Amino acid sequence: MTDAITASGLTVSYGDTLALDDLDFTVEPGLVHGLIGMNGSGKSTLFKALMGLVKVDAGEVRLYGADPERARRAGRVAYAPQNEDVDWAFPVSVEDVVTMGRYGQMGWRRRTREEDRRRVSEALERVELLDLRDRQIGALSGGQRKRAFVARGLAQGAELLFLDEPFAGVDKRSEATITELLRDLAAEGRTIVVSTHDLVAVPALCDRVALINRRIIAHGDADDVLRPDLLAEAFGGFVPQEALRA
Numbered sequence: 001m002t003d004a005i006t007a008s009g010l011t012v013s014y015g016d017t018l019a020l021d022d023l024d025f026t027v028e029p030g031l032v033h034g035l036i037g038m039n040g041s042g043k044s045t046l047f048k049a050l051m052g053l054v055k056v057d058a059g060e061v062r063l064y065g066a067d068p069e070r071a072r073r074a075g076r077v078a079y080a081p082q083n084e085d086v087d088w089a090f091p092v093s094v095e096d097v098v099t100m101g102r103y104g105q106m107g108w109r110r111r112t113r114e115e116d117r118r119r120v121s122e123a124l125e126r127v128e129l130l131d132l133r134d135r136q137i138g139a140l141s142g143g144q145r146k147r148a149f150v151a152r153g154l155a156q157g158a159e160l161l162f163l164d165e166p167f168a169g170v171d172k173r174s175e176a177t178i179t180e181l182l183r184d185l186a187a188e189g190r191t192i193v194v195s196t197h198d199l200v201a202v203p204a205l206c207d208r209v210a211l212i213n214r215r216i217i218a219h220g221d222a223d224d225v226l227r228p229d230l231l232a233e234a235f236g237g238f239v240p241q242e243a244l245r246a
């Protein structure tokens with residue numbers, strides 16, 4: 001089976017800051033992968049590089065064997081950004097945000113067809129936001145906002161979903177709802193990569209765990225990866241205690 005992601009020798013810098021350093025990352029399809037690392041370890045940059053959204057100094061990315069930009073344009077990959085990267089005051093409804101997932105298929109006039117409206121409704125129903133479809137996106141709770149972005153990816157028909165910190169600012173109940181949703185999507189064959197600081201959330205959510213600190217330090221089963229020595233390497237000598245209890 002073709003891997004969902006293969007990245008090799010990926011190097012990205014912003015001026016003098018080296019964000020990714022000769023990083024290799026291979027992701028099996030149909031699983032939930034957790035991407036764990038401290039602030040500034042390159043998690044968001046990795047997502048952007050995998051989607052062809054930042055300039056890569058060196059290295060190569062393939063998504064299902066294809067060029068990342070092509071995979072993105074074909075709607076095969078979707079990205080739910082960190083809260084800070086979204087303008088929540090923007091005057092769009094939840095339904096508008098999910099409809100954006102259909103833009104690639106709509107043509108330049110962006111006129112919605114029956115098929116688009118059906119896919120949007122199905123996606124909203126799937127994430128249990130159908131009754132909030134007319135609400136302004138910023139008037140949702142943290143967990144509902146994340147689900148709206150997942151719905152956008154589903155409306156688009158994405159096979160590969162990237163979620164940047166989906167549990168930030170989300171209560172335990174919403175976290176459980178999102179976890180269940182992502183587990184179901186993976187069971188249907190989608191591939192999911194989730195960046196999180198929340199190590200306690202990892203066992204319930206992730207099939208595999210990757211530790212990142214500008215490169216991938218370890219990637220595999222949680223028991224093999226969440227080891228004190230590897231965590232110390234990822235977290236710069238500081239081992240988060242909750243990681244060892246996870």
Ligand SMILES: Nc1ncnc2c1ncn2[C@@H]1O[C@H](COP(=O)(O)OP(=O)(O)OP(=O)(O)O)[C@@H](O)[C@H]1O
Pocket residue numbers: 014015017018019037038039040041042043044045046
């Ligand atoms: N647009 C940018 N311009 C300059 N430096 C940047 C930019 N984006 C990220 N960086 C730097 O690149 C490094 C990696 O940042 P990145 O946002 O990928 O890390 P992260 O693991 O997602 O962090 P966090 O957990 O805080 O969101 C950091 O040192 C950051 O300051």
